[in-house]
Amino acid sequence: MTQYTYKGDCLEEMANTIERELEDCPEMLEMLKSDAEKPLYVGCTEFTKLSVVLKLYNLKVSNGWSDKSFTENLTLIKQLLPANNELLRTIYEVKQMLRSIGMSYEKIHACLNDCILFRNKYASLMECPKCNALHYKENGKSPKKALWYFSIVPRFRRLYSSAEDAKNLTWQADERIKDGKLRHPADSSQWKKIDLDYLDFGAENRNLRLILSTNRMNPHGLQSSSHSTWPVILVIYNLPLWLCMKRKYMMLSILILGPKQPGNDIDIYLAPLIEDLKLLWEHGVEVYDGHREERFNLRALLFGTMNDFPAYGNLSGYSIKGKLECPICEDSTHLVRLEHGMKNVYLGHRRWLHPDHYYRHLEKAFNGNSEESKAPLPLIGEQHFDKVKNLNIKFGKPFAKHFKTCGWKKRFVFFDLPYWQSLYVRHFLDTIHIEKNVCDSLIGTLLHILRKTKDDIKARLDMISTGIGEELVPQEKGSRTFLHAAAHSLFRREKKIFCELLATVKVPEGYSSNIKGLVSLKDLKLKGLKLHNCHVLMENFIPVAIRSILPDMVRAMIIKLCFFFKSICSKVIDPTKLSRLQSRIVLILCELEMYFSPAFFDIMVHLTIHLVREIQMCGPVFLRWMYPFERYMKILKGYVKNRSQPKGCIVERYIL
Numbered sequence: 001m002t003q004y005t006y007k008g009d010c011l012e013e014m015a016n017t018i019e020r021e022l023e024d025c026p027e028m029l030e031m032l033k034s035d036a037e038k039p040l041y042v043g044c045t046e047f048t049k050l051s052v053v054l055k056l057y058n059l060k061v062s063n064g065w066s067d068k069s070f071t072e073n074l075t076l077i078k079q080l081l082p083a084n085n086e087l088l089r090t091i092y093e094v095k096q097m098l099r100s101i102g103m104s105y106e107k108i109h110a111c112l113n114d115c116i117l118f119r120n121k122y123a124s125l126m127e128c129p130k131c132n133a134l135h136y137k138e139n140g141k142s143p144k145k146a147l148w149y150f151s152i153v154p155r156f157r158r159l160y161s162s163a164e165d166a167k168n169l170t171w172q173a174d175e176r177i178k179d180g181k182l183r184h185p186a187d188s189s190q191w192k193k194i195d196l197d198y199l200d201f202g203a204e205n206r207n208l209r210l211i212l213s214t215n216r217m218n219p220h221g222l223q224s225s226s227h228s229t230w231p232v233i234l235v236i237y238n239l240p241l242w243l244c245m246k247r248k249y250m251m252l253s254i255l256i257l258g259p260k261q262p263g264n265d266i267d268i269y270l271a272p273l274i275e276d277l278k279l280l281w282e283h284g285v286e287v288y289d290g291h292r293e294e295r296f297n298l299r300a301l302l303f304g305t306m307n308d309f310p311a312y313g314n315l316s317g318y319s320i321k322g323k324l325e326c327p328i329c330e331d332s333t334h335l336v337r338l339e340h341g342m343k344n345v346y347l348g349h350r351r352w353l354h355p356d357h358y359y360r361h362l363e364k365a366f367n368g369n370s371e372e373s374k375a376p377l378p379l380i381g382e383q384h385f386d387k388v389k390n391l392n393i394k395f396g397k398p399f400a401k402h403f404k405t406c407g408w409k410k411r412f413v414f415f416d417l418p419y420w421q422s423l424y425v426r427h428f429l430d431t432i433h434i435e436k437n438v439c440d441s442l443i444g445t446l447l448h449i450l451r452k453t454k455d456d457i458k459a460r461l462d463m464i465s466t467g468i469g470e471e472l473v474p475q476e477k478g479s480r481t482f483l484h485a486a487a488h489s490l491f492r493r494e495k496k497i498f499c500e501l502l503a504t505v506k507v508p509e510g511y512s513s514n515i516k517g518l519v520s521l522k523d524l525k526l527k528g529l530k531l532h533n534c535h536v537l538m539e540n541f542i543p544v545a546i547r548s549i550l551p552d553m554v555r556a557m558i559i560k561l562c563f564f565f566k567s568i569c570s571k572v573i574d575p576t577k578l579s580r581l582q583s584r585i586v587l588i589l590c591e592l593e594m595y596f597s598p599a600f601f602d603i604m605v606h607l608t609i610h611l612v613r614e615i616q617m618c619g620p621v622f623l624r625w626m627y628p629f630e631r632y633m634k635i636l637k638g639y640v641k642n643r644s645q646p647k648g649c650i651v652e653r654y655i656l
Contacts (some may be wrong), residue, residue, distance in 0.1 A: 041085040049086040067091045109143035114265035145258035149272045166291035171240040173205035182573040188619035208300040209237040219640040230256040235640040245628035251513040267413035308433045316427045317412040324407035332376030338462040346606035351375045368467040381421035432625045437604035439534035459599035487595045494549040495524040512536040541564040557591045582612040592599045
């Protein structure tokens with residue numbers, strides 16, 4: 001099978017990999033060997049029957065050709081070649097040839113109400129045993145809801161069978177810089193804890209640490225907001241820094257499609273993946289190492305999950321809405337319910353200050369009271385498990401009573417993994433979405449953008465109930481209501497200075513989007529801000545744009561907040577400076593409470609106080625944020641060429 005090798009094709013390495021995988025299927029192996037050795041036509045020395053099909057199919061997938069156009073191209077090329085050539089005629093024949101080369105996948109039917117998967121003992125049922133929902137649609141063939149599972153074990157085998165990939169998968173142990181700085185998750189406390197708690201696992205450098213991410217995407221655009229597609233993606237942390245988040249190594253493991261979102265019952269769909277992860281932890285699988293040219297027993301561990309905040313609630317089983325909105329503070333959340341804004345706000349950041357700090361007793365600048373309480377301590381894994389181990393009742397009075405005092409809705413399926421409760425941090429906060437929400441609130445308030453400002457009439461009225469800034473209460477004169485200027489308020493001249501500076505910004509190609517296109521000089525506001533736009537604005541341009549406006553204390557406070565985000569997003573972090581960074585963000589939030597209205601302090605502003613702890617436990621932020629996953633989901637959306645069958649387009653183009 002390896003007789004023919006062609007420049008730039010890597011066919012020899014691929015052939016060796018497939019040969020090891022098909023040892024138990026001699027007929028298919030012989031067929032592939034024959035296709036790999038058979039010349040395309042008599043006298044051809046550059047292409048074989050298999051190599052030309054791989055070349056053409058790669059062009060099809062890369063350029064989004066339809067099956068019809070691909071078949072027509074095959075027909076034309078076959079006519080151009082000499083007579084009696086071996087080129088296939090149709091897309092069907094090509095798929096039949098390549099079915100053993102592409103990844104295998106399993107289509108699993110699911111209950112429409114997310115109760116069960118129709119597999120194992122439920123495979124033959126025609127309706128759900130829990131809610132009696134029908135298994136199939138009216139035609140009796142198509143399931144009402146389904147998921148596609150791409151088994152991770154064969155892909156790990158393929159990675160290790162490649163000598164180059166096998167070498168990269170031990171980079172964290174062999175080539176990583178070890179100078180005490182945080183550059184990689186392998187430098188973190190959680191990685192070291194795993195090695196100490198599970199010595200047999202840590203002793204083998206080739207064992208894998210994985211991170212899981214999922215989020216809702218809509219391949220149809222905004223026109224079909226009811227469509228629900230949830231890709232579940234795995235990333236390998238053993239790889240070098242520059243390869244961890246590359247598209248080649250991001251593994252789509254589950255694709256969930258249905259008429260509605262899985263929500264808090266998404267753990268039902270994760271069951272096949274959890275089974276493989278348990279196998280990889282408890283027993284492992286035999287894998288051939290192409291770099292060391294030996295076989296070994298591969299094991300793997302799920303290092304954590306990475307999602308935006310709504311998906312965080314779904315993956316952790318915690319309610320991110322209501323009285324206990326913060327999943328880290330939990331029942332110690334210092335929450336204030338506003339009367340007019342109808343939202344929860346967090347005004348207790350003085351609890352994180354040193355017990356002797358004078359801000360604790362500075363009553364007039366805050367809510368009129370001193371602060372004597374201590375900051376809550378995050379639960380360790382064993383305490384978390386004790387709270388949720390008996391939470392399997394989804395409805396009824398027992399669950400409702402517990403939910404009011406706990407915030408956890410269920411024992412999530414991740415606790416089936418034996419090591420899950422021993423991790424310091426199981427679900428990571430997404431820094432980029434936190435940064436975007438803080439940026440939106442800050443710019444909306446400074447420029448007083450309608451429906452985005454946190455300093456409107458309702459916010460001022462709420463100041464009365466919280467005892468903050470009574471001099472800023474709205475004044476009614478006749479039929480009109482007047483708002484006094486706050487310390488952060490900008491006059492029209494200052495707004496113009498802010499917007500004009502951003503409108504003149506020029507950046508290198510590829511650094512960011514066109515900042516000028518985000519600024520409306522007519523309305524004096526910013527519009528259409530995306531994730532990366534907010535990232536660039538917060539860390540680079542806002543400190544420059546406000547340097548000649550705002551009072552000194554307010555300006556300094558906002559610049560400190562911007563520099564905080566820039567510090568935590570660094571690619572190299574000195575762990576000795578993290579305690580100082582934590583103290584800095586506490587002071588920043590306390591100073592924000594002095595000058596901004598209570599409505600500004602929503603859950604996203606509050607979560608900034610927990611970011612430094614996660615860096616200390618789990619490593620740098622740039623390997624634990626949603627940027628690469630958001631970009632990858634855009635690629636998956638691009639796979640859809642037939643709008644009536646998005647699932648088939650994504651699955652077929654992904655595996656081939």
